[in-house]
Amino acid sequence: MNEKSLSSISGYVLLAVGLLLLVLPVFIFVSGVQSSSPVLFITLAVLVFLTGIILLTGLSVINPNEAVVTTFFGDYTGTMRQNGLRWVNPFYSKKKISLRARNLNGQTLKVNDKMGNPIDIAAVVVWQVTDTAKALFEVDDYTLFVQIQSEAAVRHLANSHAYDNTEDESAEITLRDNSGRINDVLEAELNERLSRAGVTIIEARISHLAYAPEIAGAMLQRQQASAVVAARKQIVDGAVGMVEMALERLAQKNVVHLDEERKAAMVSNLLVVLCGEKNVSPVVNAGTLYN
Numbered sequence: 610m611n612e613k614s615l616s617s618i619s620g621y622v623l624l625a626v627g628l629l630l631l632v633l634p635v636f637i638f639v640s641g642v643q644s645s646s647p648v649l650f651i652t653l654a655v656l657v658f659l660t661g662i663i664l665l666t667g668l669s670v671i672n673p674n675e676a677v678v679t680t681f682f683g684d685y686t687g688t689m690r691q692n693g694l695r696w697v698n699p700f701y702s703k704k705k706i707s708l709r710a711r712n713l714n715g716q717t718l719k720v721n722d723k724m725g726n727p728i729d730i731a732a733v734v735v736w737q738v739t740d741t742a743k744a745l746f747e748v749d750d751y752t753l754f755v756q757i758q759s760e761a762a763v764r765h766l767a768n769s770h771a772y773d774n775t776e777d778e779s780a781e782i783t784l785r786d787n788s789g790r791i792n793d794v795l796e797a798e799l800n801e802r803l804s805r806a807g808v809t810i811i812e813a814r815i816s817h818l819a820y821a822p823e824i825a826g827a828m829l830q831r832q833q834a835s836a837v838v839a840a841r842k843q844i845v846d847g848a849v850g851m852v853e854m855a856l857e858r859l860a861q862k863n864v865v866h867l868d869e870e871r872k873a874a875m876v877s878n879l880l881v882v883l884c885g886e887k888n889v890s891p892v893v894n895a896g897t898l899y900n
Contacts, residue, residue, distance in 0.1 A: 612742040612807070615679055615687025620668045620694035627668075630661025667699035674708045678741050688741045706744060710737045710811055715759055717817055720767040722784065727821035728772055730784070732763045732795060733814050740807030748806045758802045759813075766795050772820065784818055791815060 634654035641650020669677050669689065677689040679701040689695055690708075697703075713734040722728050736755055738744045744751040766784075773785045782790050796813040803810065 610685065610742045610746050612740045613685075613687050615689050615697065617669075617689050617691060617695040617697045620696035623664060623696045624668060624694065627661045627665040630657050630664060633661075634658040663699045665699075667696045667701075669695050669697070669703055669705075671695055671705075676706050676708055676741050678704050678706055678745055680704075685742060685746065704745065706738060706741050708738055708741075710735055713755060713759055714816070715756075715763060718760065718763060718767075719821055720764050722767055723769060723771040726772055728767060728784070729817060729819050729821055730763060730767050730815065731817040732759065733812075733816045734759050734799065735811040735813070736799075736803070736808050737811060738807055739809045743805065743807030751806045751808065754806050755803060755808055759799060762795060762798045762802055765798065766791070772818075784815070 634657045637650055637654040637657060641647045641654065671677055671689060671692050673692050675692075677695075679686045679689065679697060681698070681701050686698075686701060689697065713736065715732045715734065717729050717731040719727060719729055734755070738751065748754045770782055770784050770791065773783050782794070784791055792814050795815070796810050799810045799813050
């Protein structure tokens with residue numbers, strides 16, 4: 610079922626007519642009491658009054674970003690989106706529905722990521738109704754449907770991606786390092802899930818992401834260890850390059866000629882100086898090269 614537009618007319622003239630039909634029976638009733646056939650006038654007054662009531666029931670006030678869905682004895686007749694005072698068939702059943710953007714601040718969920726690590730995750734979803742017929746007739750309660758499907762999409766997202774690349778170095782998208790792409794994936798999945806309810810996702814973002822408390826300490830230690838290893842690797846790579854450059858410059862300038870043993874000793878000393886965590890105190894050789 611898809612939404613279809615329902616044409617309506619301006620209700621201001623019909624409002625005036627309806628009010629007139631509510632006042633007119635008073636004069637008819639007074640005239641009927643003074644006439645020779647009061648029953649006829651009283652019946653006419655009642656009919657005019659009921660006509661005015663029925664006419665006024667066809668009026669609807671539609672605010673900006675609102676719509677009115679109409680049915681006729683269970684049959685969907687259309688949706689009015691024109692703003693202002695509108696009038697349609699008085700026998701239509703009418704129900705208002707908001708077209709404004711809404712926020713869904715999802716609760717924090719504890720789920721397992723792709724690597725099986727328990728994490729806490731939550732998302733904020735901005736959504737709005739774009740197809741009123743689907744929203745009212747395809748699902749039982751579209752607001753509850755949005756809430757449940759959003760939670761299911763967040764759970765599926767967490768189960769499909771690793772928190773980070775610590776264990777899975779081949780992962781292309783992680784929950785922590787690729788927030789922009791993760792949000793796009795979440796938004797696309799929500800649009801697919803909620804299309805049945807006539808709802809469109811304007812924006813979906815991860816609002817909270819962290820390891821579960823029971824493993825947060827262990828994961829922090831692992832991340833710190835990985836950072837230390839990466840830093841030491843960079844230091845060693847730089848030190849080896851500096852030692853290589855020093856040996857090449859000494860050979861080019863013919864400053865001193867070192868045999869293999871002395872080169873090894875020089876390399877060892879330079880690596881200790883460059884890779885050490887603390888400042889070293891050099892020992893000055895005041896004798897010969899070999900003493």
